[in-house]
Amino acid sequence: MRWVLAVSLAACVSSQMPVQPDAAGGDAPGDAAPEGVLDWRGRSIYFVVTDRFANGDCTNDDAGGFVTDLANPRAWHGGDFQGLIDRLDYIAGMGFTGIWITPVIAQHHAHAYHGYWGYDWSRIDPHLGDAAKLRELVAKAHAKNIAVMIDTVANHTGRYNFTTPTFPDAAMYHHNGNITDYNNPAQVENNALSGLDDLAQENPAVRAKLLEHIDWLARESRADGFRVDTVKHVPKPFWTEWRAAAKLFSMGEVLSGGVEQVAPYSHVLDATLDYPLYYAMQSAFAKGGSMRQLGNVFAKDAQYADVQLGGTFLDNHDQPRFLCDATVADKQARLRIALAFQFTARGLPILYYGTEQGFGSCSDNRQDMLSVADTNAPLYQWIAKLNRIRASTEALRTGVQRERWQDDTAYAFEREVGTSAAVVAINSSNNVRILPLQNLHVPAGTVLTDALGSGATFVVDAELNLAVRVPAHGVVILTNTP
Numbered sequence: 095m096r097w098v099l100a101v102s103l104a105a106c107v108s109s110q111m112p113v114q115p116d117a118a119g120g121d122a123p124g125d126a127a128p129e130g131v132l133d134w135r136g137r138s139i140y141f142v143v144t145d146r147f148a149n150g151d152c153t154n155d156d157a158g159g160f161v162t163d164l165a166n167p168r169a170w171h172g173g174d175f176q177g178l179i180d181r182l183d184y185i186a187g188m189g190f191t192g193i194w195i196t197p198v199i200a201q202h203h204a205h206a207y208h209g210y211w212g213y214d215w216s217r218i219d220p221h222l223g224d225a226a227k228l229r230e231l232v233a234k235a236h237a238k239n240i241a242v243m244i245d246t247v248a249n250h251t252g253r254y255n256f257t258t259p260t261f262p263d264a265a266m267y268h269h270n271g272n273i274t275d276y277n278n279p280a281q282v283e284n285n286a287l288s289g290l291d292d293l294a295q296e297n298p299a300v301r302a303k304l305l306e307h308i309d310w311l312a313r314e315s316r317a318d319g320f321r322v323d324t325v326k327h328v329p330k331p332f333w334t335e336w337r338a339a340a341k342l343f344s345m346g347e348v349l350s351g352g353v354e355q356v357a358p359y360s361h362v363l364d365a366t367l368d369y370p371l372y373y374a375m376q377s378a379f380a381k382g383g384s385m386r387q388l389g390n391v392f393a394k395d396a397q398y399a400d401v402q403l404g405g406t407f408l409d410n411h412d413q414p415r416f417l418c419d420a421t422v423a424d425k426q427a428r429l430r431i432a433l434a435f436q437f438t439a440r441g442l443p444i445l446y447y448g449t450e451q452g453f454g455s456c457s458d459n460r461q462d463m464l465s466v467a468d469t470n471a472p473l474y475q476w477i478a479k480l481n482r483i484r485a486s487t488e489a490l491r492t493g494v495q496r497e498r499w500q501d502d503t504a505y506a507f508e509r510e511v512g513t514s515a516a517v518v519a520i521n522s523s524n525n526v527r528i529l530p531l532q533n534l535h536v537p538a539g540t541v542l543t544d545a546l547g548s549g550a551t552f553v554v555d556a557e558l559n560l561a562v563r564v565p566a567h568g569v570v571i572l573t574n575t576p
């Protein structure tokens with residue numbers, strides 16, 4: 095026992111960062127939250143599992159008797175809102191303009207550090223802090239032009255034997271056993287996901303509680319949006335009511351590789367996580383598959399309510415990290431071009447915490463970042479550069495995207511909005527490729543400069559053609575940004 099305590103204290107001290115002056119936070123609740131005023135369009139998002147990220151307050155580590163134990167990969171590890179506040183400069187230094195944090199409501203389990211086993215929907219989990227500390231995080235993030243997206247769950251509670259403070263009656267749950275057939279929509283919606291107690295949204299009391307909760311969380315936190323968990327496991331009509339109560343930008347998780355399955359939910363919420371593009375990028379960049387898969391996903395973009403608002407990602411807390419998953423040689427180079435593609439293609443790029451530090455554990459995809467925050471790490475610098483290029487080039491944030499080349503080892507597109515233009519070309523082969531792009535939409539005579547720093551310039555010719563030379567395992571980002 096003494097040994098566990100010693101580990102816990104040492105870890106807590108090691109992740110302390112210099113405390114910022116407390117200028118913005120700690121204000122009282124009750125003021126009306128601005129409703130949906132923040133525009134997520136064009137932002138880039140850093141995703142943290144809060145418990146694993148940074149421990150800024152040792153006093154909350156063992157809250158509720160669910161203790162911090164760094165030796166146990168399933169236990170709480172001590173990260174909290176104060177730790178996030180202390181590292182906002184680290185996140186802003188990479189150029190991010192949004193963060194997504196794992197669910198914040200009270201849990202009741204020794205292994206519920208991730209927040210997806212909701213227990214009491216009326217309060218913030220004390221391991222993370224309290225509502226005032228959450229508002230402080232949001233206010234201090236806003237001061238750095240970082241919007242905050244809170245993860246939220248409406249499909250299930252944890253495994254609490256069908257009784258929690260918020261949903262105390264067994265009649266508030268489905269009792270249909272686990273989902274066994276993912277091709278059966280009724281099962282996917284009304285059976286349990288991995289034994290998690292499945293809430294009965296058709297029960298008026300349950301529905302009322304969930305809607306009341308999300309309205310409360312929006313007002314109490316003053317956050318700017320929600321990431322919505324397990325969306326396909328709840329009937330669509332519920333989400334229409336839920337979105338009206340939430341009032342904030344909402345991005346749903348629909349775990350499917352099919353645009354036909356995912357896109358319909360973008361019309362009910364505001365956007366979806368782009369799982370179809372995730373699978374295509376995983377194959378093309380991590381597994382050496384055909385680059386044509388990227389174009390096959392983009393070909394269905396019209397099915398989304400607004401494809402510019404979809405969240406793109408290379409990995410997350412539910413998937414293996416890219417550097418673990420990759421089977422190609424030269425994984426680091428592949429990750430760099432995959433990131434360049436993700437941060438220039440349409441949608442809101444989401445980076446999973448630790449990617450910038452080269453995290454690639456295959457045994458733990460939610461490993462601790464508590465004592466790691468190296469702003470000189472090569473991938474940190476690479477991502478900062480990509481975000482700088484995005485920030486300076488409107489076309490790469492909000493521009494219309496048009497495909498200009500695809501084959502098995504290369505993909506190229508142009509993006510354009512107003513007078514801002516960009517051309518991006520990616521080569522996954524072992525050889526230099528020269529891609530003869532044709533019928534560009536940008537005007538003839540447009541001068542494009544290599545934004546990654548070679549200084550080379552390219553001119554679109556009178557026939558709207560442009561030959562782009564792309565190094566082996568390389569990427570070229572051309573912009574007309576002065």
Ligand SMILES: [Ca+2]
Nearest residue numbers: 151155172174
């Ligand atoms: Ca803590």
Ligand SMILES: [Ca+2]
Nearest residue numbers: 283284292327
């Ligand atoms: Ca369900």
